[in-house]
Amino acid sequence: AGRGKQMQPPPVKLRAIQLSLPIHQPSSLRERAVQDLIRQLSPEMIVVAAYGKILPQAILTIPPLGCINVHASLLPRWRGASPIQSAILAGDTRTGISIIRMEQGLDTGPIYLQESLDILANENSGELSKRLSILGAEMLVRAIPEIQSGRLSAQAQDEKLTSHAPILKKADGQLDFNQPASRLALQVRAFEPWPSSYFLWNDSRIVVREAYAVDTNDQSPGTLLEYNHYPAVSASPGLLVLSALQPAGKKLMSGDTFLNGAKDFRDGRITHTTKAGS
Incomplete structure (x- = not known):
C-alpha cells in the first residue's frame, strides 16, 4: 500500500x-x-x-x-x-x-x-x-x-x-527497556522500516527511527533523560539515545527537535518497559 x-x-x-x-x-x-x-x-x-x-x-x-x-x-x-x-x-x-x-x-x-x-x-x-x-x-x-x-x-x-x-508482528516492535541498550539499538535498526520500534509515552506511541547505545547509565530502566541534547531512555544496562523519532500523527524529526518541543520528557518515566506477554 x-x-x-x-x-x-x-x-x-x-x-x-x-x-x-x-x-x-x-x-x-x-x-x-x-x-x-x-x-x-x-x-x-x-x-x-x-x-x-x-x-x-x-x-x-x-x-x-x-x-x-x-x-x-x-x-x-x-x-x-x-x-x-x-x-x-x-x-x-x-x-x-x-x-x-x-x-x-x-x-x-x-x-x-x-x-x-x-x-x-x-x-x-x-x-x-x-x-x-x-x-x-x-x-x-x-x-x-x-x-x-x-x-x-x-x-x-x-x-x-x-x-x-519468525514472522514479525507490529507488536514485536515495542521496546523493552529491561534489556541491554546495545540490543535495543540493534532492534531499532532491524525493525526499520517495519515493523518499526516504539515506546509509549503519555499514552502516545513514539516510533524510534534511529538510535544508538551508550554504556554510561545509573538510572532504573525506563527513566527518561537528556544526553548531549538528545532524548534518551535508560535500559538494563546502558542508555538508548534517540537520534530520530516520529511521534504518533507527526512527521519524522530529529531527537533534539523533539526534545525542544517536549520539555516534560526529561526526568519522566516509561511505565510500560516490558512487552506485553513477556
Whole structure:
C-alpha cells in the first residue's frame, strides 16, 4: 500500500504490463483451478522471490527444472519470513543471498548458489534489503542458464547450522527497556522500516527511527533523560539515545527537535518497559 493506504501494483506487474505479458494474481496457490492454470502454462522453471509462503507440493512438481527461490540469508542460517531483520537483530556482520531449489519444507531445499556481503555499521533493514535485492537479481540472472544447462548442481544444507527467522508482528516492535541498550539499538535498526520500534509515552506511541547505545547509565530502566541534547531512555544496562523519532500523527524529526518541543520528557518515566506477554 502506498499513500492513503491504497493498494499499489508491484514492480514486476508494472514491467509485465509494459511488455504485454499475461498476468495472474491468484489469492491462493492451493486452489485446483490455479494449479491447473499453471500446468497449462507448462513452465520450465518457476522462480519465487519474497513470496513468504510454502508452495504446495502440486506446484513444486510442475516445472521439470523445479521451483527456484531467492532467499535473503546465508542458508541454513535464518530460514523463514524475516531473514534480514533477524540477521541485524542478532548482530551478524555478514549476510547474503541463497538461491535454492524449493522443497515442501520452509527454506530447506538444496543450494544452487550463495554469495555474501558485509552488513554495514548502522545499516537498517530497509537499506540492507535494497542491496540484497540487487545482489539477488544479479545472481538469479547468472544461475538460471547454469541450471538449465545442468552445469550448476544444488548442495544440501547443513541442518546443524539451522536458525529460524519468525514472522514479525507490529507488536514485536515495542521496546523493552529491561534489556541491554546495545540490543535495543540493534532492534531499532532491524525493525526499520517495519515493523518499526516504539515506546509509549503519555499514552502516545513514539516510533524510534534511529538510535544508538551508550554504556554510561545509573538510572532504573525506563527513566527518561537528556544526553548531549538528545532524548534518551535508560535500559538494563546502558542508555538508548534517540537520534530520530516520529511521534504518533507527526512527521519524522530529529531527537533534539523533539526534545525542544517536549520539555516534560526529561526526568519522566516509561511505565510500560516490558512487552506485553513477556
